[in-house]
Amino acid sequence: MAASAVSENSSADFDHPFEFKKSVQSMVDSSNLEHLPSKYNLEIGGGNDTSATSCESLPVIDYSALTSADPLRRSKAVAEFAGACADWGVFFLVNHGLPEELISSLLATVREFFSLPDDEKKQYEGKSTSSPIVCGNFNVKTTSNQTFTLWRDFLKIHTHPEFHCPSKPEPLREIVEEYTGRVRKMVREMVGAIAESMELDRDYVEEALQLKSSHQKLGASFYPPCPQPDKTLGLPPHNDTGLFTILAIRNGEPGLQTDRQGQWFEVNPPPNCMVVNVGEHLEIFSNGRCKSDLHRVVVNRERERLAVAVGNGTGCDVVVGPAAPLVERDGRAFYRSMKYQEYMESQFTRAYNGMSLLDEQRIHY
Numbered sequence: 001m002a003a004s005a006v007s008e009n010s011s012a013d014f015d016h017p018f019e020f021k022k023s024v025q026s027m028v029d030s031s032n033l034e035h036l037p038s039k040y041n042l043e044i045g046g047g048n049d050t051s052a053t054s055c056e057s058l059p060v061i062d063y064s065a066l067t068s069a070d071p072l073r074r075s076k077a078v079a080e081f082a083g084a085c086a087d088w089g090v091f092f093l094v095n096h097g098l099p100e101e102l103i104s105s106l107l108a109t110v111r112e113f114f115s116l117p118d119d120e121k122k123q124y125e126g127k128s129t130s131s132p133i134v135c136g137n138f139n140v141k142t143t144s145n146q147t148f149t150l151w152r153d154f155l156k157i158h159t160h161p162e163f164h165c166p167s168k169p170e171p172l173r174e175i176v177e178e179y180t181g182r183v184r185k186m187v188r189e190m191v192g193a194i195a196e197s198m199e200l201d202r203d204y205v206e207e208a209l210q211l212k213s214s215h216q217k218l219g220a221s222f223y224p225p226c227p228q229p230d231k232t233l234g235l236p237p238h239n240d241t242g243l244f245t246i247l248a249i250r251n252g253e254p255g256l257q258t259d260r261q262g263q264w265f266e267v268n269p270p271p272n273c274m275v276v277n278v279g280e281h282l283e284i285f286s287n288g289r290c291k292s293d294l295h296r297v298v299v300n301r302e303r304e305r306l307a308v309a310v311g312n313g314t315g316c317d318v319v320v321g322p323a324a325p326l327v328e329r330d331g332r333a334f335y336r337s338m339k340y341q342e343y344m345e346s347q348f349t350r351a352y353n354g355m356s357l358l359d360e361q362r363i364h365y
């Protein structure tokens, strides 16, 4: 059926998680929207509560201390880091060593990408879940089986072990390659520090997770101002894939919220720090010592928001389960194992249907 013959709300319009009919940005640009078009409306059973508590107490982790040659300084930082991963599952990373100009040119160039005409970006329309570059919008099913489109334009690219990148805007490739390379190095150090906190041999962990050939993807999200922000979402509650996601948020723009014991808290980073989310596979590998945080993004009437997330996983062939020495210590595995590649293949269907990997993999005794 031709898209034009389908009414905005018809379920036939939503048979696939990806769509690229018109970017949210070009829709906002081409009309003076006072109301939210119904396809973005997720009001379920009388409303969508997007409120959250402001939060001053998110952990701040000093990366330079985590990698310090001074054993005392390092072990204190490692303990704090492990505490943040066990408690909030999200934290601010300071003194991370990623050059400020690199981060700002990344954000500026990604913003330029989202300003390219839709016709130009449509070459990256998601045709299959394995496409190395996907751009467009995302459909999500609610628990009451309604489907809506997220108020967000996104670009997702696989950056390792194979590197991909759109060819425009011209400097994007070089910037993304430099940035994601540095992030991988940083994440390897962080995984080493978490190994240390769990009294696991660093080399064993590197090998078990195949960090040399680790899967990495960059996900950029652009959320234009929204006429009725409380009726939609930029991103629904989700956990991130992989070990750690490193998030660069332009000017600390508001919108990200994290769930802690059933309550939503705002995550508004201070200047010059990265936001780090613990991913599902680190929770599994650590046999539950680290907690992956559930988070979501709400949108704003006045301000646009731009964020670049780099998700860092294991090698694609790794069967990710709780680390054997931890299972031995704990007397049981709290999660089932699953090949990373298989997880990746089911990821979009999972996200579309709101299914949680952790819920499926958790073993209840």
Ligand SMILES: O=C(O)CCC(=O)C(=O)O
Pocket (backbone or CB within 6 Å): 219, 221, 235, 240, 247, 249, 256, 295, 297, 306, 307, 309
């Ligand atoms: O927009 C954001 O800050 C969050 C993005 C995010 O959670 C993701 O890409 O997984």
Ligand SMILES: [Fe+2]
Pocket (backbone or CB within 6 Å): 238, 239, 240, 245, 277, 295, 309
């Ligand atoms: Fe996320």
